[in-house]
Amino acid sequence: MSYRITLPEMDTFTAWRDVARRLISANIPPEEVLWSRGAGEKDLFARPLPPLPKSTIPVPKSFVSLARLSIWHCDHTRFHQLYALLWALRSDRTLIEDRGDIRISRLNRMAKEVGRDRHKMHAFLRFREIGDPDAPRRRFAAWFEPSHYTLEPALPFFTDRFGDMDWSIFTPDLSAHFVDGKVQLAEGVDKPDFPIDATEDLWRVYFRNIFNPARVKLTAMTSEMPKKYWANMPEASEIPDLIATAEARVRAMADAAPTVAPKRAEVIKARGKTRDD
Amino acid sequence: MSRLSLEQKLAILSDAAKYDASCASSGGQKRNSRDGKGIGSVTGSGICHAYTPDGRCISLLKILMTNFCIYDCVYCVNRVSSNVQRARFAPEEVVTLTLEFYRRNYIEGLFLSSGIIKSPDDTMADMVRIAKLLRTEHGFRGYIHLKTIPDAAPHLIEEAGLYADRLSINVELPTDNGVKTFAPEKDPVQIRRAMREVKEQKDARKDRSHTGKRPPKFAPAGQSTQMIVGADGANDTTILRTSSRLYTGYRLKRVYYSAFSPIPDSSSALPLIKPPLVREHRLYQADWLLRFYGFDVEEITDSGTADGNLDLDIDPKLAWALKNRHVFPVDVNRADREMLLRIPGIGQRSVGRILSTRRHRTLRYDDLRRMGANLKQARPFISLLDWHPRGLTDTEHLRARFAPQPQQLQLL
Numbered sequence: 001m002s003y004r005i006t007l008p009e010m011d012t013f014t015a016w017r018d019v020a021r022r023l024i025s026a027n028i029p030p031e032e033v034l035w036s037r038g039a040g041e042k043d044l045f046a047r048p049l050p051p052l053p054k055s056t057i058p059v060p061k062s063f064v065s066l067a068r069l070s071i072w073h074c075d076h077t078r079f080h081q082l083y084a085l086l087w088a089l090r091s092d093r094t095l096i097e098d099r100g101d102i103r104i105s106r107l108n109r110m111a112k113e114v115g116r117d118r119h120k121m122h123a124f125l126r127f128r129e130i131g132d133p134d135a136p137r138r139r140f141a142a143w144f145e146p147s148h149y150t151l152e153p154a155l156p157f158f159t160d161r162f163g164d165m166d167w168s169i170f171t172p173d174l175s176a177h178f179v180d181g182k183v184q185l186a187e188g189v190d191k192p193d194f195p196i197d198a199t200e201d202l203w204r205v206y207f208r209n210i211f212n213p214a215r216v217k218l219t220a221m222t223s224e225m226p227k228k229y230w231a232n233m234p235e236a237s238e239i240p241d242l243i244a245t246a247e248a249r250v251r252a253m254a255d256a257a258p259t260v261a262p263k264r265a266e267v268i269k270a271r272g273k274t275r276d277d
Numbered sequence: 278m279s280r281l282s283l284e285q286k287l288a289i290l291s292d293a294a295k296y297d298a299s300c301a302s303s304g305g306q307k308r309n310s311r312d313g314k315g316i317g318s319v320t321g322s323g324i325c326h327a328y329t330p331d332g333r334c335i336s337l338l339k340i341l342m343t344n345f346c347i348y349d350c351v352y353c354v355n356r357v358s359s360n361v362q363r364a365r366f367a368p369e370e371v372v373t374l375t376l377e378f379y380r381r382n383y384i385e386g387l388f389l390s391s392g393i394i395k396s397p398d399d400t401m402a403d404m405v406r407i408a409k410l411l412r413t414e415h416g417f418r419g420y421i422h423l424k425t426i427p428d429a430a431p432h433l434i435e436e437a438g439l440y441a442d443r444l445s446i447n448v449e450l451p452t453d454n455g456v457k458t459f460a461p462e463k464d465p466v467q468i469r470r471a472m473r474e475v476k477e478q479k480d481a482r483k484d485r486s487h488t489g490k491r492p493p494k495f496a497p498a499g500q501s502t503q504m505i506v507g508a509d510g511a512n513d514t515t516i517l518r519t520s521s522r523l524y525t526g527y528r529l530k531r532v533y534y535s536a537f538s539p540i541p542d543s544s545s546a547l548p549l550i551k552p553p554l555v556r557e558h559r560l561y562q563a564d565w566l567l568r569f570y571g572f573d574v575e576e577i578t579d580s581g582t583a584d585g586n587l588d589l590d591i592d593p594k595l596a597w598a599l600k601n602r603h604v605f606p607v608d609v610n611r612a613d614r615e616m617l618l619r620i621p622g623i624g625q626r627s628v629g630r631i632l633s634t635r636r637h638r639t640l641r642y643d644d645l646r647r648m649g650a651n652l653k654q655a656r657p658f659i660s661l662l663d664w665h666p667r668g669l670t671d672t673e674h675l676r677a678r679f680a681p682q683p684q685q686l687q688l689l
Contacts, residue, residue, distance in 0.1 A: 205288050
């Protein structure tokens with residue numbers, strides 16, 4: 001017979017921490033707890049958690065940072081893994097420093113994956129203007145599909161950076177709305193249709209022209225910017241053509257005969273010389 | 278000449294800027310706009326917002342203010358004797374592009390460079406004005422990197438450092454002779470003087486005044502420079518010695534290596550070659566060993582080829598290990614940090630993990646795998662509780678295990 005814990009979709013870490021503290025102080029071992037997020041499927045043999053005293057427990061600092069990231073991983077055993085580690089730390093506090101331990105290395109790998117997903121969200125999310133460009137607070141919106149439950153841990157970056165505008169970020173799982181300096185989470189949505197934003201054309205012009213056709217290195221591009229992100233990036237539509245024409249452009253540069261310098265060159269160089277004298 | 282649209286100018290002036298390798302946005306002073314009175318933040322670590330098919334990261338809007346130039350540097354697409362189309366941004370246009378791209382999360386900020394027009398001072402003054410407009414009129418708190426013009430007046434460099442996170446001046450080529458040959462109007466001594474000025478300005482602002490007030494930060498992300506690789510005849514030893522001098526003498530944050538790359542309308546003085554990308558990569562690896570792994574230049578170059586270049590087939594750390602097999606295998610459970618850092622396939626992070634775990638128990642082979650070490654490389658050079666390479670460290674064919682297979686000749 002085990003206990004069933006259903007954690008909320010928002011502010012999941014705080015909720016997990018509160019429950020974990022109570023479970024530890026009630027001495028309930030990991031194998032007696034079933035964790036889920038949101039409305040999980042019912043387990044016929046589970047029983048609800050009895051009221052337990054609220055308490056705090058000392059843990060190594062690095063456990064907290066590990067938990068704060070890995071808790072957003074899509075692996076459904078994450079809550080259990082974290083609680084099992086918390087349980088094990090009671091008898092051996094130094095376990096957290098053992099980077100060779102399978103429990104520690106697995107959670108660190110998960111934390112790293114969430115960290116990478118968050119980093120990619122910070123990098124590749126693209127806003128489109130959806131309001132009046134002359135309004136005192138302009139309005140922008142973005143659609144992003146993270147690989148983990150990454151929206152919530154990714155938010156501080158956006159609130160720090162885009163402080164003087166209103167914006168929304170929609171993901172299949174949750175949405176975030178930043179209005180007048182306050183952020184609020186809401187349900188997820190299907191991919192919305194945003195109006196066309198003319199600045200995207202300028203951005204594509206930049207993307208085309210900053211590319212150097214003589215240095216094509218496709219694996220370097222795709223390992224950092226995997227194709228799964230391309231669908232929501234306006235510049236990605238240019239990539240196939242840039243690749244297809246690169247070789248011919250380089251050949252054309254090599255084949256072109258040296259040209260005669262424009263007339264003004266001599267005049268300008270002569271002017272420079274007299275100034276030096 | 279008809280007037281160019283913003284789009285046309287952007288095309289010309291970003292095309293003209295792409296030969297500058299640096300796009301880093303790291304190391305700035307941390308800022309944010311949570312107060313809602315401005316736009317932008319600097320997180321300290323920098324973000325690559327996109328990658329082009331050349332595998333390079335787009336972090337900043339990297340553009341030239343103008344590609345008109347009175348200089349005639351042979352390797353440069355913008356030299357006065359080139360027939361490329363010319364354009365010039367109005368300061369407001371640069372400001373608008375930066376802000377509009379930034380608001381859509383395309384970039385971390387602006388990297389502004391320029392051809393030299395009229396005089397170095399005029400050019401520098403215009404660039405400073407753009408940075409000032411962004412910071413003061415528009416409350417822009419993102420990253421700004423300004424390329425300073427070597428001959429510009431010191432007060433302009435000083436002002437630039439107050440608005441910009443990073444300043445840079447390109448040394449262009451690894452030797453003074455190279456600069457004289459290929460960039461006749463540039464003076465290597467003057468370039469170094471400008472770098473020294475930036476360093477001194479930065480140092481001067483470290484101390485608090487007698488009232489305890491801290492002076493405004495000067496280029497908090499430091500200064501960097503770029504060297505073109507493969508245009509002149511300098512070998513890797515010369516290049517790395519130059520870098521090492523720049524790191525210690527001027528406390529540069531970064532030296533960038535840019536493989537000489539074909540440009541449109543090239544000069545007949547520099548034949549177009551395939552850019553030496555592998556060489557560039559090896560130089561960056563060696564640069565890393567200099568800065569973070571405790572190697573010095575001679576150690577690295579002594580393990581290279583006889584003509585003073587790095588081995589193109591294997592990375593410089595592995596090359597060093599193969600030349601110095603007498604110090605291996607290293608006992609991972611006992612060696613100090615310096616020695617651990619020298620093991621091929623084991624990076625700074627793994628070393629940190631080894632040291633923290635070692636405090637509590639003795640490490641085994643599988644532990645290293647879980648810590649993220651590259652054991653295929655490290656194997657012959659380490660010993661652990663359950664692993665010893667025996668004769669492997671000294672086998673004659675060890676290098677062949679790592680170097681790429683020789684390509685079989687094809688029958689015609």
